[in-house]
Amino acid sequence: MADGAALALAALAIGPAAAQPAMPLERAVKAAFVYKFISYVEWPAQAFDTPDAPLVVGVVGSDPIAADLQQIVAGRAVGERPVLVKRWREGESSDLHVLFVGRADVARLPAIQRSLAGQPTLIVTESPGALGTGSMINLVVAPDGRVRFEVALDAAERSGLKLSSRMLALAKAVRPGGS
């Protein structure tokens, strides 16, 4: 029941925006943000099999951002780890370290979360209001035309992720965590 209410809320908040496709520059900037966030997040040790195991970024609901991210990660690594980007579908392997949920699928966020089955996955969205429905970092285009981000520390902590204070200092808004 709670999930149903959240889903309805998300659909209300996000519906109209979903009609407007993001411009190429906006998409590219958002993709770059997603990539940069990786360096500011600490995953629990069990999230990786080995020290040089790849870091896996899933993208659902935005093929253009998946494509931009694939360009970005080619030839790049975060520390020792190569970064893999895959277009993800609900029900596929939940071994993701980051999941970007585009506007087209943000209404399905609660179901997507269930599908991730409690894995420590950083969920990034681009939809107003998504922060209360399971998103941990939400990218928004501010009135001055620039891309800003807001953070839900509580949701991140529940998944066992630690977010760097340097990143929080740059956030437009932070929903406090429990600790």
Next chain:
Amino acid sequence: MTAYASGARCPAARNCARAVCAAVLAVASLASAQGNAPAMAITATNLADLSLEQLGNIVVLSVSRREESLAEAPASIYVITADEIRRAGVTSLPEALRLAPNLMVARADTNQYAISARGFNNVLANKLLVMIDGRTVYTPLFSGVFWEAQDVMLEDIDRIEVVSGPGATLWGVNAVNGVINVITRRAGETQGPLVAGGGGNLEYGAATRFGGTLPLGGNYRLYAKYFHRNHSEFGDGTPIRDASNHAQVGFRADWADANDTVTLQGDAYQGEIDQVPTERTVDGANLLGRWTRRFADGSTAHVQAYWDRTHREHPAQFEEHLDTFDFEAQYGVALGRHDLLVGGGYRYARDRVVNSAQQAFIPTDRSLRWANAFVQDRIGLTPAVDLILGAKVEHNVYTGAEFLPSARVAIRPSANDMLWLAVSRAVRAPARIDRDLNVPGAPPFFLVGNDSFEAEIANVAEIGYRAQPLVSLSYTVTIYHHDYTRLRSLHPDSAGSVFANAFEGSTTGVEAWGVWRVTPAWRISAGVLAQRERLLVEAGSPDTGLQQLVNDPAVQWQVRSTLDLPSNQEIDLAVRHVGALPDPTVPAYTAFDARWAWRPRAGLEVSVTGQNLFDPRHPEWGSSVNRAEVGRSVFANLRWSI
């Protein structure tokens, strides 16, 4: 114009009597240039090199005419990115402009360039508007740019926007064939120390910058740079006296919060350029302030003011002091389907010339004033179709009010492509050379000032298409037709020739370029420009000067490859071809450039750049009697930052 030609060109013309030389070169100023186009050069890959703070500074939605998302602008626009400039290994602003496939760039000697768009290229090209951070750098002497006096810290450039085609509706009477806007990074994006320096067979130089924070959430940077360029050579290897030094310092400070952005910036420079009989000097300073506010209803206001002083002395030819004060304001608001932009500006310039025996500007002192008001409405007819109507009225002291309207349509069949059409009217108002120049410096005059010289008119139609059919591939094509009337001519008269307006005709051409990311580490870009010029003197007119009005290649093209190698190495290769210039004849040339760079650790880069590798030297501009040739160069550079 005589003044401009006083470097290597005229003194070197040993057979050319001075007055005749001056007059010929004055007529040579009858030219303008060609070229311009757009790009999707900002890629996700480049963006990933920025910090979180820098990403948060990128404007992805239009808030003013300056920050309009260029991929969406219905015009021929190419954006030269900071990464392209770095990877080209260039050391000057004009050399960086060669990266734009829609510009024609010809090097006349060590310091002088002919740069234009869509033809009429000349060292005195007068149909291109050039700005550095919103400050116009053209001279009212000839409505063109003294490139030798314009410098910026290349490491701090954010991008260079190059628009080919008329931009008069927004930018005014100098933007007939194109607009170049050099945009530097905000101070917050250039924090900490940077040191860069290098040398080679033709030049050496060094630059340093430091950026820090200010109270109230502000940032600043200070920079200083110096370069020395060696003399050039004639085709037979004889040296030309045109070696130069240039020193420049400057600063920029930015404050921003959610609603306001405030910028204050300034520069000061001094340069010496060797010539016969003694060196010419240039110096100047400028100070600019800009304030943008975003209101709660989403509308934006922008005000900007600057002061610019330039001084140049050409021994035995002329000396000029120019002070310019400029103010502009604009307001943008969205009203339903209408995205409305209104604005206006006022510029005052005091130009004081000291004449010589060779030439005389009469009167020597001129107070020049330009006042303008404009309105532009972007109407969303459907989600996929925008109509953009705009008009500007600009008043100048020579011809009064000029009307500069345009209409554009942008059609987006999908998220990945756009078709646009535009019709515009642009005007080049007279400059001092057109009205006030007399040769020689005292009667009897060979060339006499003419108070009835009128504005030149261009009516322009353009069709463009750009698309990104694949994530890895994007391209742009623009076809244009410019109709000109009242172009400058030389009217013969036994009492002294005068500049008149007897040429008319058209230019038709195509500009195209694209980028293919073959693999994530390998990128190929290519651009081509082809143009046909048909210009005639009005029926029955005895006027001359056509051969100096246009002297452009029919075709030019370039192909560039940028490759990232393991161990933080880069290999960049470029081939540029420029077709022959008809009169005075300059042979076609093909130049090969290559660069290798290595970053042994973050913030440290070592690079070696070779230009014109397979060619000991070639001419790019001017008559074979006295022209400089561009030689092979090798340049090693070191760049360190934290």
